[in-house]
Amino acid sequence: MGDLAVGAWSGHGGPEEQPERPDKAASPAAEDAVNYGSAAGHGGTGGSADSGSDFPEGEGPGQGADTSDDEAGHKPRKKQRSFWKELPILVGIALVLALLIKTFLVQAFSIPSDSMQNTLQQGDRVLVDKLTPWFGSEPERGEVVVFHDPDNWLAGEPTPDPNPVQRVLSWIGLMPSAEEKDLIKRVIGVAGDTIECKNTGPLKVNGKALNEESYVYEGNTPCSVDDQGGQFKVKVPKGKIWVMGDHRQNSLDSRYHQSDANKGFVPVDNVVGRAIVVAWPPTRWSTLPVPDTFDQDLSAAAPGALGLAGAVPLVLWRRRRLLTDGNPRVSGGGTAG
Incomplete structure (x- = not known):
């Protein structure tokens, strides 16, 4: 069946075999045969410029393997790597x-x-x-x-x-x-x-x-x-x-x-x-x-903070006492001598 498909396109048929119109789609069987041959790496007997094919050079059934594979949905299988090579x-x-x-x-x-x-x-x-x-x-x-x-x-x-x-x-x-x-x-x-x-x-x-x-x-x-x-x-x-x-x-x-x-x-x-x-x-x-x-709060209190905390009440107490006694040194606005 694949040879018939190639022969019809190559123009070598007898008088009773009429070439198909270029715009007529190939039969599914013929398309499959061409695709299968292309995927397997066989170009067929026709499809070359020397044989009188209607296909432009480089676009015969054997030469257009990649295009046919894409159109038909058939892609060449990739060989899987051995498990022992991947290990x-x-x-x-x-x-x-x-x-x-x-x-x-x-x-x-x-x-x-x-x-x-x-x-x-x-x-x-x-x-x-x-x-x-x-x-x-x-x-x-x-x-x-x-x-x-x-x-x-x-x-x-x-x-x-x-x-x-x-x-x-x-x-x-x-x-x-x-x-x-x-x-x-x-x-x-x-x-x-x-x-x-x-x-x-x-x-x-x-x-x-x-x-x-x-x-x-x-x-x-x-x-x-x-x-x-x-x-x-x-x-x-x-x-x-x-x-x-x-x-x-x-x-x-x-x-x-x-x-x-x-x-x-x-x-x-x-x-x-x-x-x-x-x-x-x-x-x-x-x-x-x-x-x-x-x-629990185990932080160590800083010595400076402890000193400040103890000094504030003492300063406030002393200031209050001085104000109460009317000490002029507290009420004056001059600088310390």
Whole structure:
């Protein structure tokens, strides 16, 4: 059927075969035959200038394959790429995304000790928000934060030796890095705060007691009298924070490093981010909100403000007394000599 369609257009038919009028549409069967041959890459026997075809050069049935395909709605099929060829590309994209997420958004950390019980248990995996510090956010009281070792706090601690697979997973943020020396504690004081604890507590921030029953390990006291770090009173300098573990009698935190280069404080620049959720194991899934005790107004009053507040009543009282006594120095308009 396709050959008949080509022959009719090429002008090689017998006397009884009359060429169709140019304006007459080809039959569906003929059109399909031409399209099929064109899509398959076969030009047919006619349609060339040398054969005496009525088609202009380059526009025969075999030459107009693209136009016929568009008109008939038949398009050549694109060969699909093999899954195994696409797999490395997908893996590469996933690794790049994971690395970006680890660097700028969220990173997973493992809890290696019991210093944050019962808030965190050994073996828990927490997700740490690394995004907000990029926008200038600094740690706040009550937050659980991960930070780089300020001054050899982890000296003497064993360093794990991960296998190649674990190294790759830690590089993309799916496992904690064995090379990074990081700790996790709760922020108790920020710059300007005065932190103190006497006897067995309570722990005070700027003179206001904290009710720590909701997060301090059961059976522990806010501070203790049995060790050198149990009694303290410190003022947090600018750019630093004071941190403590929730398991107070089992946490080598700021209290026990007051003789180091930072006097026990942690530089804000060392903070990796805030731990926001316990992600593993599933039975331990929970968020890590700021305890209610930190909702009270714990701000330290500025000394200047306190001085002004105390001076105003005194000045008013003195002025009233002078006016009452008729002191001429108050009523005069001259300058002080």
